[in-house]
Amino acid sequence: MSDVTSNAQVQPTGVRTPLRGDSEGASLCPVCGQRPLRGAQTVCSPRCRVSRSRQRREQARQVRDRAILEHVEAIRRLVEGEGAR
Numbered sequence: 001m002s003d004v005t006s007n008a009q010v011q012p013t014g015v016r017t018p019l020r021g022d023s024e025g026a027s028l029c030p031v032c033g034q035r036p037l038r039g040a041q042t043v044c045s046p047r048c049r050v051s052r053s054r055q056r057r058e059q060a061r062q063v064r065d066r067a068i069l070e071h072v073e074a075i076r077r078l079v080e081g082e083g084a085r
């Protein structure tokens with residue numbers, strides 16, 4: 001007297017079941033984009049971790065460089081504006 005059969009009927013056909021639990025919804029490594037992350041990992045391997053930190057550092061440097069350039073431009077405009085008078 002159980003409803004197991006009706007439960008099985010609800011399952012749609014042709015749907016591939018994930019290999020294990022949430023693995024289908026798990027996010028891939030943002031660095032190589034190929035291997036899924038496990039648990040609290042943010043990258044799949046130490047190598048990806050190193051390259052990610054390098055990427056981040058370069059990105060941060062680029063952002064900072066741009067900010068500095070903008071400051072320099074602003075200062076130059078100020079100075080030129082004052083000097084032109």
Ligand SMILES: [Zn+2]
Binds near residue numbers: 043
């Ligand atoms: Zn990776």
